[in-house]
Structure formats: structure tokens, C-alpha cells
Amino acid sequence: MRYDCIIIGSGPAGLSAAINLKTYQKNFLWFGNAQLSEKVQKAEKVVNYPGMPEITGQELAAAFVEHKEHQGLEIIDKIVSSIYDMGGYYNVMAENQFYETDTIVLAMGVVPANQYQGETEFVGRGVSYCATCDGALYKGKNIAVVSTSERFEHEVEFLADLAEKVYLFPYYKDCKMERENVEFIKKPIKEVKGGFRAEQLLLGDGTELMVDGIFIMRNAIAPTTLLNKLEVVDGHIEVNRKMETNLKGVFAAGDCTGKPYQYAKAVGEGNVAAHSVIEYLGER
Numbered sequence: 683m684r685y686d687c688i689i690i691g692s693g694p695a696g697l698s699a700a701i702n703l704k705t706y707q708k709n710f711l712w713f714g715n716a717q718l719s720e721k722v723q724k725a726e727k728v729v730n731y732p733g734m735p736e737i738t739g740q741e742l743a744a745a746f747v748e749h750k751e752h753q754g755l756e757i758i759d760k761i762v763s764s765i766y767d768m769g770g771y772y773n774v775m776a777e778n779q780f781y782e783t784d785t786i787v788l789a790m791g792v793v794p795a796n797q798y799q800g801e802t803e804f805v806g807r808g809v810s811y812c813a814t815c816d817g818a819l820y821k822g823k824n825i826a827v828v829s830t831s832e833r834f835e836h837e838v839e840f841l842a843d844l845a846e847k848v849y850l851f852p853y854y855k856d857c858k859m860e861r862e863n864v865e866f867i868k869k870p871i872k873e874v875k876g877g878f879r880a881e882q883l884l885l886g887d888g889t890e891l892m893v894d895g896i897f898i899m900r901n902a903i904a905p906t907t908l909l910n911k912l913e914v915v916d917g918h919i920e921v922n923r924k925m926e927t928n929l930k931g932v933f934a935a936g937d938c939t940g941k942p943y944q945y946a947k948a949v950g951e952g953n954v955a956a957h958s959v960i961e962y963l964g965e966r
């Protein structure tokens with residue numbers, strides 16, 4: 683089955699795109715975080731969102747969730763790890779499953795700048811962002827796993843079932859993993875190194891860790907890692923006023939298109955992107 687659109691990202695930009703596509707009865711999927719966006723929840727006080735003169739991030743997040751439920755919108759709580767241009771349509775991969783779509787709205791927020799040196803170079807050659815896709819390749823091997831959120835614990839468990847040894851770098855509080863073959867490492871990673879394949883992590887204290895592979899579980903993936911022909915300038919996706927990217931049928935909205943990083947901008951761009959999707963589908 684081919685969808686009209688797939689939205690990637692569940693912050694204000696993705697929500698706004700989803701509300702509008704639903705209103706126009708489009709057949710779409712929405713990938714993101716079941717909690718919508720950590721960035722919304724974390725704001726202490728928001729004073730610049732129209733109609734809500736003073737609201738906490740938690741209250742704004744609750745209002746967004748209520749709106750999502752009121753519209754009957756469903757989020758697929760999976761990280762999209764790759765998008766393939768099929769010449770006229772796209773194949774979106776999330777946790778080892780492919781979904782076909784005519785259009786895409788990228789609303790992934792900004793990827794934190796803390797990608798490791800060497801990381802991108804070894805994607806597909808020892809660096810993976812998807813446990814279910816690539817875990818089987820590391821059966822009985824030694825792997826490093828970077829996890830930035832509790833929501834990835836089931837994936838770490840899955841990898842620990844397969845691997846001989848997991849070196850876990852948990853970058854969040856209260857990691858509850860308890861497995862004999864999982865060793866916690868509390869040092870920062872400086873660089874991913876190797877020959878043809880990634881095989882070494884250089885750590886902050888100058889020591890090196892030899893591994894067969896590295897899984898990196900972040901809440902976001904760099905735009906060009908997702909879709910390699912996408913035009914990106916200074917880490918932001920290039921768009922025009924219709925939120926069109928350089929790729930036909932691919933639109934972007936929110937922080938991923940650039941500053942200012944603000945809720946109102948994200949919501950506005952999500953709205954424009956959805957309308958451009960509708961127009962594009964109509965023209966086809």
C-alpha cells in the first residue's frame with residue numbers, strides 16, 4: 683500500500699502537519715515519539731505562544747496531546763532510520779519495516795550537534811541507528827550501544843540477547859538495565875575509528891575500546907543520513923516558502939529548517955508543509 687504522505691517527527695511542526703492532513707482526509711502515517719516532543723515538555727515557562735499568555739511546557743504538551751487525541755491522530759512510536767528515493771515515490775524504513783509514500787514531511791527538530799567524529803563515515807560499515815534492522819549481524823559479537831533515552835531500553839535488551847557483550851553508554855538518568863553481559867561505561871565518546879569498518883571508540887580519557895559494531899540510539903537522525911540527496915546548509919534543511927526541499931515530494935518544517943527555534947514557527951511551517959503536500963498530490 684502506498685500512503686499519500688508520511689510525517690517524520692512529532693513536535694509542534696509534525697502535529698500541525700498531521701492536523702491539517704487529517705482535516706483534508708489524506709491517507710498518511712505519522713512517526714515520532716508517543717510523548718510528542720521532549721522539547722515542549724522541558725520548557726519552564728512559555729510566554730510567546732499566541733492565545734496562551736503564560737503556560738508551562740508541561741501544560742502546552744498536554745494541550746498538544748489533547749488536540750492530537752481530539753482529531754483521532756495516531757503516532758507510530760518508531761524512529762525512522764532511512765528514506766529511499768524510488769523515483770516518483772519514497773520508501774521509508776522504521777525498525778526494519780518499509781512504508782511506501784508519495785510525499786514526506788520532515789519535522790524532526792534539530793539534531794544535536796554532538797555527532798561523534800567519524801560517526802557518519804562509518805554508517806552502514808559498523809555504525810547503525812537501528813537495532814532491529816542490523817542487530818542480527820552482531821550475534822555473538824562485542825558491541826557498543828549509545829542510548830540517549832529510556833525509550834530505547836527494549837532495543838538495548840534486544841541487542842543484549844544477541845551480542846556476546848554490550849558496552850552501554852547511557853546518556854540519561856536512572857538507566858535500569860541489568861544484564862550480565864551489559865557493562866556500563868560512563869565516559870564520553872570522542873571518536874569512532876576504524877579501517878574499512880568501525881572497530882574502535884576513542885573515549886574522553888584517551889583510552890580505546892575495541893568493538894565489532896556501534897549502535898547509536900538518539901531521538902533524532904541527521905537529515906542527510908536519513909535522505910542523502912537532501913540539500914542541507916549548516917545543518918538545516920533548505921526550503922522555500924512552500925516548505926519544499928530540493929527533492930520532489932519532500933517537504934520540511936520546524937526547527938529542522940532553521941532558526942528561530944520556536945513553537946509558533948514550527949506550527950506555522952507544519953501547516954504550510956501540509957498544504958503544499960495537498961497541492962502536490964492534487965497536481966499529480
Ligand SMILES: Cc1cc2nc3c(=O)[nH]c(=O)nc-3n(C[C@H](O)[C@H](O)[C@H](O)COP(=O)(O)OP(=O)(O)OC[C@H]3O[C@@H](n4cnc5c(N)ncnc54)[C@H](O)[C@@H]3O)c2cc1C
Pocket residue numbers: 690691692693694695696713714715718719720721722724725726727728729730760761762763789790791792901902903935936937938942943944945946948
Ligand atoms: C528547554 C526549552 C525551552 C524552550 N522554550 C521555548 C519557548 O518558550 N518558546 C518557543 O517558542 N520555543 C521554545 N523552545 C523551542 C521549541 O521547543 C522548539 O522550537 C520546537 O519544539 C520545535 O518543534 P519541532 O516540531 O520542529 O521539533 P521538536 O519539538 O524537536 O520535535 C521533533 C520530534 O521528532 C522526533 N524525531 C526526530 N527524528 C525522528 C526520526 N528519525 N524518526 C521518528 N521521530 C523522530 C523527536 O523525537 C521529537 O519528538 C524551547 C526549547 C527548549 C529545549
